Amino acid sequence: MILVTGGAGFIGANFVLDWIANSDEPVVNLDKLTYAGNLETLASLKGNPKHIFVQGDIGDSALVDRLLAEHKPRAVVNFAAESHVDRSIHGPEDFVQTNVLGTFRLLESVRGFWSALPAEQKSAFRFLHVSTDEVYGSLSKTDPAFTEENKYEPNSPYSASKAASDHLVRAWHHTYGLPVLTTNCSNNYGPFHFPEKLIPLMIVNALAGKNLPVYGDGMQVRDWLYVKDHCSAIRRVLEAGKLGETYNVGGWNEKPNIEIVNTVCALLDELRPRNDGKPYKEQITYVTDRPGHDRRYAIDARKLEAELGWKPAETFDTGIRKTVEWYLANSEWVRNVQSGAYREWVEKQYDNSTKAAA
Ligand code: NAD
Numbered sequence: 001m002i003l004v005t006g007g008a009g010f011i012g013a014n015f016v017l018d019w020i021a022n023s024d025e026p027v028v029n030l031d032k033l034t035y036a037g038n039l040e041t042l043a044s045l046k047g048n049p050k051h052i053f054v055q056g057d058i059g060d061s062a063l064v065d066r067l068l069a070e071h072k073p074r075a076v077v078n079f080a081a082e083s084h085v086d087r088s089i090h091g092p093e094d095f096v097q098t099n100v101l102g103t104f105r106l107l108e109s110v111r112g113f114w115s116a117l118p119a120e121q122k123s124a125f126r127f128l129h130v131s132t133d134e135v136y137g138s139l140s141k142t143d144p145a146f147t148e149e150n151k152y153e154p155n156s157p158y159s160a161s162k163a164a165s166d167h168l169v170r171a172w173h174h175t176y177g178l179p180v181l182t183t184n185c186s187n188n189y190g191p192f193h194f195p196e197k198l199i200p201l202m203i204v205n206a207l208a209g210k211n212l213p214v215y216g217d218g219m220q221v222r223d224w225l226y227v228k229d230h231c232s233a234i235r236r237v238l239e240a241g242k243l244g245e246t247y248n249v250g251g252w253n254e255k256p257n258i259e260i261v262n263t264v265c266a267l268l269d270e271l272r273p274r275n276d277g278k279p280y281k282e283q284i285t286y287v288t289d290r291p292g293h294d295r296r297y298a299i300d301a302r303k304l305e306a307e308l309g310w311k312p313a314e315t316f317d318t319g320i321r322k323t324v325e326w327y328l329a330n331s332e333w334v335r336n337v338q339s340g341a342y343r344e345w346v347e348k349q350y351d352n353s354t355k356a357a358a
């Protein structure tokens, strides 16, 4: 049994779906179901005894203590976080609450549980913390990609809160010996991505005939990784990562934002042409830049490849095509996110036994 937190969000849900498809080991999935948590994403697991969903907060120590005592997981994988940079600029408090205080409380609960385990289970236990490349700050055009040795220079409230959580995880290893692993990944994309982030926003806005808002000059660079590749990297680090180490995860796919938007437009022109025959890129609109916008991120993933033999399976070309095709084939999921109907999914689709544990 493993405990996954934030497993109703974009990456966490992809991780849970892949885990259950590839393993017999059950998952307890603890998620607060903020606006970003969507149980409709996990609809295919309805009635599956390998998935136990619990609605709750990683900062609710009594709940987390109870779940740990009841299910005795051999590992905790922590995805739970506030994840959107723009939201962190408008309202940073939730980011401090969940990413900093929540991670602290989760670490304390896990430490209490882990300390009391019998020796063999204690040494096999793992706490894997899922983090981001944004903790390293911004690169210039010519800087080498981030390695695990780069110093932390977070620039947004989001990245500062993630950096703080990484430091707590590190300290809980150094001070208490908690068996932790940390992954720092670049920008993910793929199925079930909430349409507030660049790629899904561009797809859904394009199809709805709306503007495609590109911040500033559109020349900020991100390093894109297909979400399933991030999930396989986490599985590999959980399986074979060295305790206390951090691993950068990335796909060697640096692209300026405007190129991403043009690629999405071109794929839509091919797969779902506009009724008027005009190209989707006509909808691109340059808008005011994000304050403090980091110019470039790039991940050097050689450590993960050399030490643990991980490599991404998708190129950007294959991954982005799959992603656009997924959004075209899953218009109901998109509609329910946009209308807010996904928030009722828990009442509609989950019976009391799956929700109840909370
Ligand atoms: P997301 O916003 O889609 O999902 C976050 C999930 O966490 C949601 O289901 C939400 O309900 C849940 N959650 C929030 N606060 C909680 C709390 N207090 N207790 C329990 N659950 C809570 O985020 P994502 O994009 O899936 O990111 C997952 C993790 O990966 C985050 O830690 C993020 O920092 C990290 N990350 C994301 C990316 C990316 O490109 N999306 C890249 C690198 C790292």
Ligand code: DAU
Pocket: 083, 084, 085, 086, 131, 132, 133, 134, 185, 186, 187, 188, 196, 197, 198, 199, 201, 213, 214, 215, 216, 218, 220, 221, 222, 257, 290, 297
């Ligand atoms: O690098 C990893 C990070 O990637 C994760 O830690 C974050 O959780 C995740 O949200 C993502 O952060 P970004 O800020 O890079 O992602 P976002 O999709 O918000 O923006 C990607 C780029 O596109 C960024 O340079 C801002 C720009 N952008 C974004 C939006 C939403 C636009 O130009 N227009 C937009 O409408």
